[in-house]
Amino acid sequence: MSDLENLVEALIFVSQEPVTLERLQAVLEGVPAADIRAAVDALAAGYEEGGRGIHIVRAGGGWLFATKPAHDREVRRLLQIERRSRLSPAGLETLAAIAYRQPVTQSEVSAIRGVDSTGALKTLLEKKLVKIVGRKKAPGSPLVYRTSDEFLLYLGLDSLDELPSEEEIARILEEEKAADA
Amino acid sequence: MSDLENLVEALIFVSQEPVTLERLQAVLEGVPAADIRAAVDALAAGYEEGGRGIHIVRAGGGWLFATKPAHDREVRRLLQIERRSRLSPAGLETLAAIAYRQPVTQSEVSAIRGVDSTGALKTLLEKKLVKIVGRKKAPGSPLVYRTSDEFLLYLGLDSLDELPSEEEIARILEEEKAADA
C-alpha cells in the first residue's frame, strides 16, 4: 500500500462521521484531490476483493468503515455479549440512587433522579441487581426496593458498608485543591 | 484470507473494547481456541507488515484496532484535537504507586509519595484509570483503590503482569547511578 493509502485508511477508521473528500483534502494539505480519490478507491478495492471482514462504504457523501453483511449474525452476537456485561449510565444512576437511599420506592428514585425511572428499574430487576423487599405503608402501598447480593458481587464488595459514603464521594469529587494530576 | 480470519477481523473491528479469546470463542461456537488464535495472529501479522494505516494491538487481555503512531498528526487534525495531554508527574506517580501496591488506600499512596495525593487520585478516578474496590478492615475503614481495565488500555498493557518488573526498575536505577558517576 502507498503512504497515502495508509494515511487515508487511518483517517477513515478513526472518524465517526463519514469522511468526505473535502475533509481529507483539508487534513492532507497540498495533496491533490485526484490523488486522494485514487488512494481511497485503491484502498476500498483492496478490502472488497479477497474476502475481508470489513470494507469501506460510501455514505453521507463520504466514506467509512463497516463490517461486511456476511458477518452480521456473529457481529450482533458479540455486541449482545458485550452489552450484557455492561450497565447503561441510566441504569448505573438508578442503581446508585437505590444503593444510597435504600429502602426506596420507584417514585422516590424518580424524584432523586428527576426522571421517570420505571424502565431503568425494570432492567435492574431483570439483571437481579435490585430486589423487591415489600411495600411501603403509604398511599397506594408502593413497592419498596433494595439492592441485591448480586449487586455486591457485581461491584466486588463484601457488604453495603463498603460503599463510599456520600461525604467521601463529595470529598473526592469536590476537592477544591488544584487537581494536580 | 481465510473465512475465519475475515470473521475475526469483523468482530475485533466492531468491538469498542479489547476482544478476548473467550469472547471470540463464545461467538464462534465450536471453533477451537487454537484455530481462533492462529487466525488472529495471521490477521495481526497482515496488518503489521507492508505498512498499513491501522493495526491490531493487544491490550487488557484482548485485541483491538488502533491507528498506527505514524499517523497521529493527521488523525488529530481530522478530529480537531490538540495533542493529547499526558498525565502530570504527580498523576503518573500516584498511578504507579497504585499499580504496584494495589490494593491500596489513599493514605498509603500519600505515604509512598510523601505528599498528599487526594487531588491526583481524584483526577485518576475521573479518567477512570483507577477504581474503588471496597474498604480496608482498618481504623476508619478507608476506601481501597485498584487500577482499572482502562488503565491497561491506556498504557497498552495486556495485564498487570506486564508492568515493568523489579529487574527493569533496578536497571533504570543502575543507569541513573552510572550517569551520575
Next chain:
Amino acid sequence: MPEPAFEIPPAEEAARAPSAGAGDGYQVRLGVFEGPLDLLLFLIRKKRIDIHDIPIAAITRDYLGYLERKTEIDLDREAEFLFIAALLIYIKSQMLLPRETDLAEGEDPRRILVDRLVEYQKVKAACALLREKEDAQILQWKRDFLPPLPGGGEPEPVELALFDLAESFFLLMKRRAAETTRTIRGRDVSVEAKMKELVGLLRERHMIDFLEYFEAHASLEEALISFFCVLELVKSRQAAARQDELFRTIRVWLRKDARGTAAHE
C-alpha cells in the same frame, strides 16, 4: 554566612529550577520537586551518596538549606516538607545518642527513612518506564464509537445520552454557580429564537460540541434555554446526542431523517 552546602550542577539546574531571578541571584523553586522525598533523592544523588548509608547530618543541612531558600510553596506542601525535616532532625539526634554497643542493622535510626526512600525511588523509576508506554499509546487512536451495522440504522445512544446530558448539566450548573457570584443581567431570549439558532448551527456545522456551545453563552438563563432546546430536539428525535464518557463533552447532531424538517419546526 558559610558557603551553601550544595551546588546545583548545570544540567539539573536547568531541569529543576527554571526561574532565575533578575537581580537577586538564583531562586530555587521547591515546586519543581514532587515532594520532600523527591527533594531528598535529588540531594542524595547530587552528593553521590549510598542511599543505604546516608550521612544524616550533611543531608539534613542540605535539606534545611533548601527549605530556607524556598520562594514559593503553599501551606499544605510546606507541612509535608517540614514533616520530613523534623524526621531528619529526629534521626540525627538519635544518631548522636551515646550507645554502649554498636547498633544492629535493624536498629539503625535511619532505617525508617531509607525504606521510604528506596520505595519511592522505585516508584519514580517505574514512572519513567510507564511514561514511555504512555507516550507510545497516546499516538495510537482507538475507536470509541460503534461503527454502523448493516441494516441496523443509527446506533441508539439517545436514551443513554439524555441522562448523561442531565448529569453533565448538573455538574455544569454546580460549576457555574461556584464561578458566578457576580450578578449577570441576561438579555431576554425566547425558546423559539434559541431553537432556530441551534438548528441553524447544527445544519451548518453538522455536529456541535455542546459543552462549548453551552459555555459560550453570556447568561445562565440563555444557557439554560439552549440546554432545554437540545433536550427537546433529542426528545422529538430530530437530533441525537452522545457523550462517550462522564465529564467529557457531548456531541450533538441532527438525525439524517430530520435534516429536511427540523428547520421548519
